[in-house]
Amino acid sequence: MKEDFLQQSVTVIGLGYIGLPTASLLATRGFQVHGVDVVPEVVETINRGDIHIVEPELDVLVRSAVQSGQLRASTEPAPADVFILAVPTPFDDNKTPDLSYVEAAARQMAEVLEPGNLVILESTSPVGTTERVAEWITNARPDLADGKVYIAHCPERVLPGRIIQELVNNDRVVGGLNEASTAAATAFYRQFVSGEVLPTGARVAEMAKLTENTFRDVNIALANELSIICDGLGIDVWELLQLANRHPRVNILMPGPGVGGHCIAVDPWFIVDSAPEHSRLIRVAREVNDSKPDHVITQVRNRAARLRDPVIACLGLAYKADVDDMRESPAMRITQTLAREQVGRILAVEPYGRRGLPAELMELGVEHVAIEQALEEADVLVMLVAHRHFRRLPRAPLQQKMVVDACGLLSLLQ
Numbered sequence: 204m205k206e207d208f209l210q211q212s213v214t215v216i217g218l219g220y221i222g223l224p225t226a227s228l229l230a231t232r233g234f235q236v237h238g239v240d241v242v243p244e245v246v247e248t249i250n251r252g253d254i255h256i257v258e259p260e261l262d263v264l265v266r267s268a269v270q271s272g273q274l275r276a277s278t279e280p281a282p283a284d285v286f287i288l289a290v291p292t293p294f295d296d297n298k299t300p301d302l303s304y305v306e307a308a309a310r311q312m313a314e315v316l317e318p319g320n321l322v323i324l325e326s327t328s329p330v331g332t333t334e335r336v337a338e339w340i341t342n343a344r345p346d347l348a349d350g351k352v353y354i355a356h357c358p359e360r361v362l363p364g365r366i367i368q369e370l371v372n373n374d375r376v377v378g379g380l381n382e383a384s385t386a387a388a389t390a391f392y393r394q395f396v397s398g399e400v401l402p403t404g405a406r407v408a409e410m411a412k413l414t415e416n417t418f419r420d421v422n423i424a425l426a427n428e429l430s431i432i433c434d435g436l437g438i439d440v441w442e443l444l445q446l447a448n449r450h451p452r453v454n455i456l457m458p459g460p461g462v463g464g465h466c467i468a469v470d471p472w473f474i475v476d477s478a479p480e481h482s483r484l485i486r487v488a489r490e491v492n493d494s495k496p497d498h499v500i501t502q503v504r505n506r507a508a509r510l511r512d513p514v515i516a517c518l519g520l521a522y523k524a525d526v527d528d529m530r531e532s533p534a535m536r537i538t539q540t541l542a543r544e545q546v547g548r549i550l551a552v553e554p555y556g557r558r559g560l561p562a563e564l565m566e567l568g569v570e571h572v573a574i575e576q577a578l579e580e581a582d583v584l585v586m587l588v589a590h591r592h593f594r595r596l597p598r599a600p601l602q603q604k605m606v607v608d609a610c611g612l613l614s615l616l617q
């Protein structure tokens with residue numbers, strides 16, 4: 204490892220929601236950064252100083268990183284001191300982890316690795332993946348066997364919408380395959396993280412990330428189950444939880460239309476896959492959250508059945524408030540199902556959908572409209588995502604509509 208850390212070069216592989224903010228932050232902190240993505244348009248956009256994803260402050264950071272010459276992107280890895288893997292780790296149809304992106308990236312990277320390099324897997328990964336990265340590297344480059352490169356896992360825990368601040372401020376768990384790798388990776392993060400950098404082993408670091416998201420998933424499943432029970436009992440779940448959470452040792456998370464995104468809805472399955480016979484609660488929580496969209500769909504269907512030509516407006520398509528990310532979004536699934544089942548004329552309002560509606564909604568005839576048109580024309584308002592644009596809505600016009608409030612928006616209005 205070089206002593207003069209600010210001279211370090213870093214190659215970041217995968218320039219999405221995690222890789223691009225990380226690459227541009229490192230570049231503005233003085234590292235020479237080479238970004239790699241398999242999608243040529245992503246590479247071209249970044250090299251122009253533009254961004255292909257929505258994240259506050261990211262545009263300014265990328266522009267300044269590219270203009271200063273500290274960040275360049277290409278489709279091929281380049282030699283560097285440090286390599287960060289930030290590629291997707293989805294699951295397949297059987298809910299088993301798909302490590303093909305990590306494997307492809309590790310093999311490509313192996314071609315340019317040199318002894319003494321530090322490799323950090325940041326992708327959320329099932330326990331044992333960092334060991335597999337080491338195997339893929341040494342399969343491709345037997346000359347790098349026996350600890351000639353440092354290899355560690357450092358899971359990312361940023362919150363979309365606050366990525367730039369949290370990249371710096373969050374505490375980080377860093378687990379190497381051996382002590383030297385842990386020390387090298389810890390030293391690297393301490394250069395730009397102001398939160399605490401907490402050293403451990405790779406397997407603990409992998410499991411820590413999965414455990415964090417599983418905690419949230421199980422707690423949200425409790426809230427979602429309570430919301431369905433409360434619907435049946437005629438109780439306002441939002442009022443209930445506000446009161447129950449006044450207990451000094453109770454902190455129930457909020458219910459919603461389901462759980463989306465590529466983290467909380469995915470990561471618990473990595474634990475289930477590793478220990479199926481002992482993951483009963485974790486599995487059931489996932490199933491509760493996965494079934495919540497069906498409950499919302501039934502609520503909408505029941506209201507629409509009272510009308511002759513119902514017009515239904517779905518407010519929000521993203522997987523959570525104030526982001527543009529629609530991956531694994533329950534709001535998308537609900538809107539799509541309502542359109543496919545022709546429950547009515549379906550309008551969708553998504554203030555963050557600057558590229559228009561996703562193709563799967565367009566082909567079902569869903570209309571992308573502004574909030575004003577939705578309030579004017581819809582009989583049924585389905586509140587799916589509490590985006591800040593919706594939190595500013597006046598209460599009065601909503602009271603004349605049938606409302607299915609899956610995200611607690613009404614309780615947030617003035």
Ligand SMILES: NC(=O)c1ccc[n+]([C@@H]2O[C@H](COP(=O)([O-])OP(=O)(O)OC[C@H]3O[C@@H](n4cnc5c(N)ncnc54)[C@H](O)[C@@H]3O)[C@@H](O)[C@H]2O)c1
Nearest residue numbers: 217218219220221240241289290291292307308326327359
């Ligand atoms: N987005 C989040 O908020 C978040 C938070 C914590 C952890 N994570 C984890 O971080 C990892 C990355 O997530 P993301 O949201 O940034 O994904 P993303 O889909 O936004 O970005 C991944 C990028 O990697 C590129 N890619 C795929 N294979 C590649 C390869 N072989 N070489 C180079 N580039 C390749 C893709 O084209 C894409 O641009 C995942 O494991 C995810 O679970 C994400």
